[in-house]
Amino acid sequence: MRAWYFQEDHPELLQDFPNPPECFPDKFKALATEFQPPFTWIFIGPQGAFSPLHRDIWYTCAWMAQFQGRKRFLFVPPKDLKLVYRKLEDKEEYLDLRAPDLERFPSYRHANFIEAVLEPGDLLYIPSRWPHFVECLTDSVSLTSNFANVVNFKHVLIPYTRWLEKRQAAIQLMKGIMKMQLRSSGEDGEQQGLL
Numbered sequence: 001m002r003a004w005y006f007q008e009d010h011p012e013l014l015q016d017f018p019n020p021p022e023c024f025p026d027k028f029k030a031l032a033t034e035f036q037p038p039f040t041w042i043f044i045g046p047q048g049a050f051s052p053l054h055r056d057i058w059y060t061c062a063w064m065a066q067f068q069g070r071k072r073f074l075f076v077p078p079k080d081l082k083l084v085y086r087k088l089e090d091k092e093e094y095l096d097l098r099a100p101d102l103e104r105f106p107s108y109r110h111a112n113f114i115e116a117v118l119e120p121g122d123l124l125y126i127p128s129r130w131p132h133f134v135e136c137l138t139d140s141v142s143l144t145s146n147f148a149n150v151v152n153f154k155h156v157l158i159p160y161t162r163w164l165e166k167r168q169a170a171i172q173l174m175k176g177i178m179k180m181q182l183r184s185s186g187e188d189g190e191q192q193g194l195l
Contacts, residue, residue, distance in 0.1 A: 003041045003042070003043050004041055004042045004043075004044065005038055005041045006040075006041060006042055007038040007039070007040045007041065008038045011033075014040065017040075017143060023125075024061070024063050024125070024145075024147055024149075025147075025149055025150075026145075026147035026148065026149070027147070027148040027149060027150075027153050027156075028147060028148055029147075035164065037160065037163060039057075039060065039145055039146040039147065040143070040144070040145040041143075041144060041145075042141065042142070042143055042144075043064075043140070043141070043142045043143075043144060044140070044141050045136040045139070045140050046136065046139050046140075047069075047136055047137065047138050047139055047140075048135070048136060049135070049136045049140070050098070050133065050134060050135040050136065051133065051134040051135075052094060052096060052097070052098075052133060053074075053076070053084060053094040053095055053096070053097055053131050053132065053133045054094060054131065054132070054133075055129055055130070055131050055132075056126060056128070056146055057146060057159075058146075058148075058155070058156045058159040058160060059128050059129055059152050059155040059156055059159075060128060060146035060147055060148055060152060060156055061125070061126060061127055061128045061146065061147055061148075061149060061151075061152060062125075062126040062144055062145060062146040062147065063123060063124065063125055063126065063144065063145060063147070064118065064123070064124045064126065064142050064143070064144040065122075065123050065142060065143045065144070066118035066119060066120055066121065066122045066123075066124075066140070066141075066142050067120060067141040067142060067143065068120055068139070068140060068141040069120070069136060069137070069138040069139050069140030069141060070117060070118065070119055070136075070137040070138045070140065071117070071118045071134060071135070071136055071137060071140050071142060072115065072116070072117050072118075072134070072135045072137050073115065073116045073117075073118070073124065073126075073132050073133070073134050074097065074113050074114070074115055074132060074133040075113065075114040075115075075116070075126075075130050075131070075132045076111055076112070076113060076114075076130065076131040076132070077112055077114070077130065078129050078130060078131075080110075080111040080112055081129075081131060082107075083095075083105065083107045083108050083110055083111040084105060084108055084111050084131060085131065086104065086105075094131065095108050097133045117137070118142070128151065128152040128155070129152075148160070
């Protein structure tokens with residue numbers, strides 16, 4: 001299992017985890033629960049499992065708490081992004097650190113990499129817009145949460161608004177489907193009032 005989005009499946013589990021440390025203030029937490037994106041999840045992986053080089057969703061920051069095992073991070077400072085990333089017409093492409101392609105990324109060797117190894121009990125801050133590669137050095141269990149703060153909120157706002165619009169559209173679609181089902185099954189108006 002790579003990531004378990006338990007916040008959607010079992011939101012009550014959030015009560016089992018403490019609030020994020022005060023050093024990671026989250027603008028999303030000031031919103032009503034239904035408006036908070038499900039950005040807290042558990043990563044469970046065997047030795048050798050990895051997440052390829054990437055930047056986190058919506059330019060959010062993140063924190064990761066290591067519960068079990070060891071995990072290695074390689075960070076690339078944003079100033080070196082051009083050495084490990086290409087924007088193509090219809091997609092983005094990052095350097096594969098496990099098998100670097102010198103034809104596509106001829107200058108990647110000039111990129112600076114910052115390494116961090118997480119041990120059980122460690123907490124790591126992942127800055128907004130910093131590409132990073134993650135690899136399980138042993139079987140591993142981690143908790144992570146992406147967040148918006150005063151630094152990145154202006155960048156987060158547009159994708160967050162799009163997410164809200166899609167979420168509202170999905171809710172309206174489901175309500176329409178439920179109404180059609182109630183009508184076709186002959187359910188009474190009292191049950192329709194649940195919608």
